[in-house]
Amino acid sequence: AQTVTQSQPEMSVQEAETVTLSCTYDTSESDYYLFWYKQPPSRQMILVIRQEAYKQQNATENRFSVNFQKAAKSFSLKISDSQLGDAAMYFCAYRSEIQGAQKLVFGQGTRLTINP
Amino acid sequence: NAGVTQTPKFRILKIGQSMTLQCAQDMNHNYMYWYRQDPGMGLKLIYYSVGAGITDKGEVPNGYNVSRSTTEDFPLRLELAAPSQTSVYFCASSWRTAGYGYTFGSGTRLTVV
Numbered sequence: 001a002q003t004v005t006q007s008q009p010e011m012s013v014q015e016a017e018t019v020t021l022s023c024t025y026d027t028s029e030s031d032y033y034l035f036w037y038k039q040p041p042s043r044q045m046i047l048v049i050r051q052e053a054y055k056q057q058n059a060t061e062n063r064f065s066v067n068f069q070k071a072a073k074s075f076s077l078k079i080s081d082s083q084l085g086d087a088a089m090y091f092c093a094y095r096s097e098i099q100g101a102q103k104l105v106f107g108q109g110t111r112l113t114i115n116p
Numbered sequence: 117n118a119g120v121t122q123t124p125k126f127r128i129l130k131i132g133q134s135m136t137l138q139c140a141q142d143m144n145h146n147y148m149y150w151y152r153q154d155p156g157m158g159l160k161l162i163y164y165s166v167g168a169g170i171t172d173k174g175e176v177p178n179g180y181n182v183s184r185s186t187t188e189d190f191p192l193r194l195e196l197a198a199p200s201q202t203s204v205y206f207c208a209s210s211w212r213t214a215g216y217g218y219t220f221g222s223g224t225r226l227t228v229v
Contacts (some may be wrong), residue, residue: 045220
């Protein structure tokens, strides 16, 4: 079974600086997707960014980018120019491409604090 | 533009009571899911459905039941509530294709006392 590990329970960064959240995963599959979700205090789960495993190019969405290392099974999230609104829990998630097994498996989460 | 709608948003149950958490989506998604999130933890899959009439257990199904009579609705039933079921419950839906991720509801905070 696939597992997702986030080794940093908490991180903090000064406003306007850059922070990187770590995520590793375990799978024997070759085709899959990886996601980062943001959960602010409102509790809503918000998709931040997605990465397709067969694409070597790292995904970017404005200030958010990933460093995807397929061989190392690593998928870190970089947030540039951190803003107060970035404060939230961040979850890394894995989704298999196998038909009938397309369930998201989540990591334990990293709580990000932005210091003004 | 409703997306995934969960009701209620909050609920307090007494031990041994039963209740149904409602979930509805209007995006014609095939797949629907129920997750629970314990304090400070990630989400764990309770049950999922790949289409009307088809459901299957996830990682933590004990104490719960589901049904999927229509594409839109996927209610979660708690029988004989226990304090261990105190959690935040999320319903989600998705297309069959894995790359689209999930659309989540806003969650139900359940406390069993």
